[in-house]
Amino acid sequence: MTNLTLDLETVNLTDEQYYQLCIKNKNLRFERNANGDLIIMSPTGDETSNRNGRLTQQLFNWSDTNELGIVFDSSGGFKLPNGAERSPDASWIPLEKWQKIPLEERERFSNICPDFVVELMSPSDSLKATQEKMQEYLDNGAKLGWLINRKKRRVEIYRQGKEVEVLNNPSTLSGEDVLLGFVLKLAKIW
């Protein structure tokens, strides 16, 4: 199944209703765009899930050495300033920002855009839709974003205030000034 988008513009699903929908239907993945439309996504498939685990694993390993922030896997959900609810495949929030989020919000979907986001495209994902999502993260405050296109072995790097950079078949990616000292090894992710 490809994504199914339901126009909820006049339905006005509350945040509580959206949260209940998500936790009651864990076999599906949900997002909401800035118009409030509901996007229903099938699970990614096992291979993409494995690669995503590898990616999150490296990010966790790096984070454990410095404790500069908090890492999230693909089940984290964030309500962006534009109202969209998004779940990046991996993401990271600096510790001081995370600590400002009220405890009860942390257990649900926090009102924050992560500083760092990754979208790891599964074979059925649309490149255009994923690019728009990356741009949305930047517009909502993300500092660094990686769009990893496994099928084409290509990575698009999104940086605040800069043109998108495209890397063909890189072996590593640098966390730059956002994830200090982090280097993602891509060998087991392609």
Added chain:
Amino acid sequence: MTNLTLDLETVNLTDDQYYQLCIKNKNLRFERNANGDLIIMSPAGDETSNRNAGLTAQLWLWNEDKQLGIVFDSSGGFKLPNGAERSPDTSWIPLEKWQKIPPEERERFSNICPDFVVELMSPSDSLKATQEKMQEYLDNGAKLGWLINRKKRRVEIYRQGKEVEVLNNPSTLSGEDVLLGFVLKLAKIW
């Protein structure tokens, strides 16, 4: 796409939210079961749609002549006494029952179970799920129901308080004591 069922038990979608969902997403068909779960169905397909139009047309012509009630096509939706929201492929309500429904409710989804319902299975419909739906109509007050299985040229007849009768390759169906004098010709429906 097969049906997609979302568990909305704790989401508590209001009737107005459900109505807005339906009218904003006319490319999809929706129902709710008695637990409040949302069932999202793809369009039936053109061949099934054509057969359904033929069926509704025969019922409509009979009703025009008799003026005993109101005929609904597959876009009608009814909130049954058990709380489910269902859209039979064709249905009929006696005039006196329809007139008791408040006008503002008639424009949306009325709180009523039609006296007569038809489910015309499309090739992707599940027989078991459709049989359960027919039983639910009976349990909620329908007097006569036809489950038309085109693929097997078989009709199941559901009557209040009686065993289900199965007819193999019938050429006509009688409206019995519910649709007085109605005879459905199946030649163009198979």
